[in-house]
Amino acid sequence: MDFNVPLDSDKKITNNQRIVGALPTIKYAIDHGAKAVVLMSHLGRPDGKRSEKYSLKPVVPELEKLLGTKVEFASDCVGKEVEDIVNNASGGQVILLENLRFHAEEEGSYKDADGKKQKADPESVKEFRKELTALGDIYISELMRGLLAIETCR
Numbered sequence: 001m002d003f004n005v006p007l008d009s010d011k012k013i014t015n016n017q018r019i020v021g022a023l024p025t026i027k028y029a030i031d032h033g034a035k036a037v038v039l040m041s042h043l044g045r046p047d048g049k050r051s052e053k054y055s056l057k058p059v060v061p062e063l064e065k066l067l068g069t070k071v072e073f074a075s076d077c078v079g080k081e082v083e084d085i086v087n088n089a090s091g092g093q094v095i096l097l098e099n100l101r102f103h104a105e106e107e108g109s110y111k112d113a114d115g116k117k118q119k120a121d122p123e124s125v126k127e128f129r130k131e132l133t134a135l136g137d138i139y140i141s142e143l144m145r146g147l148l149a150i151e152t153c154r
Helices: 017-031 059-067 082-088 121-132
Strands: 036-039 072-076 094-099 107-110 118-119 137-145 148-152
Touching: 072 082, 082 094, 094 118, 094 121, 107 148, 121 148
Parallel strands: 036 094, 072 094
Antiparallel strands: 107 118, 137 148
């Protein structure tokens, strides 16, 4: 899903088109028996570091309004807390993970303190991917409007 939406200075969404575009896929998964729908996205370019400016948390109220259901927000995208949230989900629960780009492993690089681009450790990238993959049985990527890529995670 692509929830890289524009936000104003009060962190209010100024254009929800990308969220609206993802709704049919989310609803389809729920309507067809998904235990949970785990939404992964990025927002901006935080260079592999946590930054509240780029948090996906402001997307939650808009998603809830458009879906008509509660959306659980996970404060990270990997780790024990996230695994517990996903593993305890049921009944088509919708979970939005925090910005993937808070981890340098998402893009495979980051900027150091001097602003120079550095490569992420290949083993860390591999582990990051493994942790994300473990969160689901099926991966759906909306590559472009109307085209989906669906893969089995395991």
